[in-house]
């Protein structure tokens with residue numbers, strides 16, 4: 756299995772990262788905060804659409820740890836050194852129970 760790139764989505768208030776390699780496709784994110792986590796959109800994480808508190812609270816419910824989040828000005832947890840700028844994920848790189856088709 757090839758390793759997929761860490762995705763980074765940042766606003767002025769919060770940064771969210773998603774590691775498609777460890778997502779278990781529970782769908783908790785898209786059900787819990789659908790205005791932010793919407794796999795029907797090319798840029799599927801939109802942290803600017805909810806308060807930072809809500810985004811972080813939802814990220815903390817991710818059962819696999821694929822999602823991580825921290826506030827602007829805080830140090831991220833270890834493990835983000837290789838983060839790349841956000842790019843539109845490939846269709847296979849989003850948590851997809853709702854992909855349809």
Ligand code: SF4
Nearest residue numbers: 778781782784817850
């Ligand atoms: S990123 Fe979303 S779909 Fe994947 S494990 Fe976390 S909550 Fe579940």
